[in-house]
Amino acid sequence: MLLTIFPPVNAPTLTTLFAAALVASLLIKFWLATRQMRFVTRCRDAVPAAFAGTVPLQAHQRAADYTVTKGRYGLLSTAFGAAVLLAWTLLGGLDALNLIVRDAVQPALGTMAYQLVLLLAFSLIGALLDLPWDLYNTFRIEQRFGFNRTSWKLYVSDALKGLLVGALIGLPIAALMLWLMGAAGSLWWLWAWCAWMLFNLAILVLYPTVIAPLFNKFEPLADEALKLRVQALMTRCGFAAKGLFVMDGSRRSAHGNAYFTGLGSAKRVVFFDTLLERLNAGEVEAVLAHELGHFKYKHVLKRMGALFALSLVAFALLGWLSQQAGFFAGMGVQPNMRAPNDALALLLFLMTVPVFGFFFTPLNAMLSRRHEFEADAYACAKTSGHDLASALLKLHEDNAGTLTPDPWYARFYYSHPPASERLAALKT
Numbered sequence: 001m002l003l004t005i006f007p008p009v010n011a012p013t014l015t016t017l018f019a020a021a022l023v024a025s026l027l028i029k030f031w032l033a034t035r036q037m038r039f040v041t042r043c044r045d046a047v048p049a050a051f052a053g054t055v056p057l058q059a060h061q062r063a064a065d066y067t068v069t070k071g072r073y074g075l076l077s078t079a080f081g082a083a084v085l086l087a088w089t090l091l092g093g094l095d096a097l098n099l100i101v102r103d104a105v106q107p108a109l110g111t112m113a114y115q116l117v118l119l120l121a122f123s124l125i126g127a128l129l130d131l132p133w134d135l136y137n138t139f140r141i142e143q144r145f146g147f148n149r150t151s152w153k154l155y156v157s158d159a160l161k162g163l164l165v166g167a168l169i170g171l172p173i174a175a176l177m178l179w180l181m182g183a184a185g186s187l188w189w190l191w192a193w194c195a196w197m198l199f200n201l202a203i204l205v206l207y208p209t210v211i212a213p214l215f216n217k218f219e220p221l222a223d224e225a226l227k228l229r230v231q232a233l234m235t236r237c238g239f240a241a242k243g244l245f246v247m248d249g250s251r252r253s254a255h256g257n258a259y260f261t262g263l264g265s266a267k268r269v270v271f272f273d274t275l276l277e278r279l280n281a282g283e284v285e286a287v288l289a290h291e292l293g294h295f296k297y298k299h300v301l302k303r304m305g306a307l308f309a310l311s312l313v314a315f316a317l318l319g320w321l322s323q324q325a326g327f328f329a330g331m332g333v334q335p336n337m338r339a340p341n342d343a344l345a346l347l348l349f350l351m352t353v354p355v356f357g358f359f360f361t362p363l364n365a366m367l368s369r370r371h372e373f374e375a376d377a378y379a380c381a382k383t384s385g386h387d388l389a390s391a392l393l394k395l396h397e398d399n400a401g402t403l404t405p406d407p408w409y410a411r412f413y414y415s416h417p418p419a420s421e422r423l424a425a426l427k428t
Ligand SMILES: [Zn+2]
Pocket: 290, 291, 294, 371, 372, 375
């Protein structure tokens, strides 16, 4: 195969590379986060001149406090995440878990059960480690700034439903992947990639119709005047949708949103009730026109195409790495002698790739920002730029987004251009 042209993986080299990438990414994350917090704090006492008439000082300061609070939380959770990653890999956590699960499950239930239990145990431990962070974020930070509307009861029922849906979807696809890895020969990764693509397309159809209704109520848009406006806009832009829905986003959070989702004829427009509460009909129309712009300029197709191409590369890489003893040893795991290593390879791969992928964040963010400008321009052409500008400003204020991000931080992370740049572009 083409992949045999690479030299075998050298374990110590991989360990060094991984550790270096992890340290470098942490340094960048910490540097950017502290820059952002300092910059926002420095700008806290005055609304930027461009927004002086439209944004009250109180809202500006609330946004600054929210940004700094989230920033501190982000620093701590990043440090914790890195410690967990090191514990799983170089410090031998996954190796230990593997030995326990293998000896307990494989003799009685066979190799497939052993591998599935290993994946399941890893995911459950990961979810438990994340839980306190999520609780703190939801019931402390979001609560303090008035965004949280989730009750404890709803939180627990969401978590249980999420686990159930995750297991119902995740276990069969994991079993299929493991089976292909073991049974489909040296080109298994190509078959696995095909299966993965089909799975993603199926989720695209199933998510809006089957999965999302498990968590939220979707009701047909009742406001007749708004309905007519939205339908006229869709016709003007050459779109057909299966339906216009209002989702009870307010059950969990005050953050507002709208989306256009699905494949082919299954497309539907979904408005969060929190969005409809805050925006007038013209502003809602402008926000939807922006979403339609993403479809018109084929941003969604391009993103999916890029994702499929990248996942092919990832599967090929996994196909190669899973055959390399140096890959396992370099990441802190002794490969099994009398059992398949496929589940181990999957887990190590899923932990390693994001560490190296982090360095592509600014590239991804830059492309995304370009798409946002294009969608804004489309919305301007099809509706009113004035409405879009006032909608953006309201949503920004409601979400306590800062108007004064650190330029470096924004360049690196922001998938949407800073409000000042977006509004300036709308004015021209
Ligand atoms: Zn957008």
